[in-house]
Amino acid sequence: MTVPLLDLKSQYATMKEEIQAAINRVCDSQYFIMGPDVAALEEELASYCQTKFALGVSSGTDALLLALMAIGVKAGDEVITTPYTFFATAGCIARLGAKAVFVDIDLQTYNIDPTKIEEKITPKTKAIMPVHLYGQCADMTPIMEIAKRHQLYVIEDAAQAIGAEYQGQRAGSIGHIGCFSFFPSKNLGAFGDGGAVTTNDPDLAKMMKIMRVHGGEPKYYHQYIGGNFRLDTLQAAVIRVKLKYLNDWTAGRQANAAHYNQLFAKTGLIETRNNSDLRVILPFESDQSGQYSLRTRPTENPFPSHRHIYNQYVLRCTDKRDGLRAFLTERKIGTEIYYPVPLHLQKCFAEWGYQAGEYPHSELAANETLAIPIYPELTAKQRETVVEGIVQFYQS
Numbered sequence: 001m002t003v004p005l006l007d008l009k010s011q012y013a014t015m016k017e018e019i020q021a022a023i024n025r026v027c028d029s030q031y032f033i034m035g036p037d038v039a040a041l042e043e044e045l046a047s048y049c050q051t052k053f054a055l056g057v058s059s060g061t062d063a064l065l066l067a068l069m070a071i072g073v074k075a076g077d078e079v080i081t082t083p084y085t086f087f088a089t090a091g092c093i094a095r096l097g098a099k100a101v102f103v104d105i106d107l108q109t110y111n112i113d114p115t116k117i118e119e120k121i122t123p124k125t126k127a128i129m130p131v132h133l134y135g136q137c138a139d140m141t142p143i144m145e146i147a148k149r150h151q152l153y154v155i156e157d158a159a160q161a162i163g164a165e166y167q168g169q170r171a172g173s174i175g176h177i178g179c180f181s182f183f184p185s186k187n188l189g190a191f192g193d194g195g196a197v198t199t200n201d202p203d204l205a206k207m208m209k210i211m212r213v214h215g216g217e218p219k220y221y222h223q224y225i226g227g228n229f230r231l232d233t234l235q236a237a238v239i240r241v242k243l244k245y246l247n248d249w250t251a252g253r254q255a256n257a258a259h260y261n262q263l264f265a266k267t268g269l270i271e272t273r274n275n276s277d278l279r280v281i282l283p284f285e286s287d288q289s290g291q292y293s294l295r296t297r298p299t300e301n302p303f304p305s306h307r308h309i310y311n312q313y314v315l316r317c318t319d320k321r322d323g324l325r326a327f328l329t330e331r332k333i334g335t336e337i338y339y340p341v342p343l344h345l346q347k348c349f350a351e352w353g354y355q356a357g358e359y360p361h362s363e364l365a366a367n368e369t370l371a372i373p374i375y376p377e378l379t380a381k382q383r384e385t386v387v388e389g390i391v392q393f394y395q396s
């Protein structure tokens with residue numbers, strides 16, 4: 001049985017007519033830039049993310065860039081973030097001439113460790129950029145306290161976390177700006193590139209609106225240098241259709257995660273406690289520093305006001321990760337490594353002077369993590385096939 005890492009065709013099949021009608025509506029209107037669908041989507045997103053404002057933008061990467069531009073990050077500034085994330089998080093900081101000051105992750109959640117942030121703050125620090133990796137919010141309460149104490153902005157990289165909740169608050173509503181991606185592999189995927197920014201601050205919302213169209217306000221009169229960061233009307237129309245199903249898909253992903261955890265627990269081979277002697281460590285949920293639990297019930301969060309949306313279900317394989325991956329590939333089971341090289345060790349950031357060994361948790365995660373299929377349409381038989389494959393590998 002084939003188990004792809006992601007199967008967007010099965011999702012499309014469930015709403016094909018609806019999406020095609022939405023696309024046709026835009027085609028008939030010939031209104032392609034910032035049309036009524038963009039404005040409507042922005043209202044729906046603001047409501048979904050529990051923020052006052054949401055703006056559609058051209059990608060998750062541009063959402064991050066726009067957010068950093070709006071708070072005035074410039075050459076010589078420092079932005080604190082995690083080295084264990086998608087490239088764009090630090091890439092956007094570098095593109096503005098600023099430096100990404102990395103802070104290692106908590107190895108249980110793979111999110112930035114708030115206890116290590118304060119020691120990295122300098123007079124040049126402008127912002128903290130936590131990433132809600134794999135669909136689980138970073139530990140935001142201590143991050144917001146540190147930011148307040150040092151008068152720093154907090155930009156949430158929520159590209160993987162639309163609808164995630166931390167202590168009852170939605171991702172993108174906790175910091176000063178939230179950044180989202182509609183890349184097709186994200187939980188809410190467009191038919192191409194797309195993204196959004198959210199904020200509760202009217203001044204930041206206004207600034208991002210201006211910077212999204214080259215910094216001109218009114219049009220052709222420029223006080224600022226912005227860019228073309230607009231979301232296509234066609235993408236907005238598609239995303240609006242899909243947004244209605246997002247909660248159901250999230251529930252599907254959560255149920256799949258709970259089922260995986262149950263299946264792994266039953267194998268006896270793979271234990272569910274966090275013990276570094278074990279070969280496979282399952283993904284923990286956490287609603288605050290030092291509190292960890294595994295999801296075991298399909299519809300019940302381990303922590304009541306904490307919502308992990310499982311953009312990825314990621315195992316940590318303390319033994320032979322790459323061998324396991326090859327074994328599963330041969331059996332047509334899709335996996336991915338998010339991410340094989342932590343950002344402090346990327347060649348393009350060599351001038352920042354980071355060394356191997358400086359961020360041991362991130363380096364360990366890069367060497368040991370493996371994402372297995374978690375998309376909502378996955379069948380029970382497929383999940384069993386994945387777990388059987390993993391057990392077979394470690395038993396052989």
Ligand SMILES: *Cc1c(COP(=O)(O)O)cnc(C)c1O
Pocket residue numbers: 059060061062085086088089131157159160180181182183193194195
């Ligand atoms: C996907 C992603 C981005 C970038 O989003 P794009 O829409 O692909 O530009 C940024 N940060 C994280 C953590 C991501 O997962």
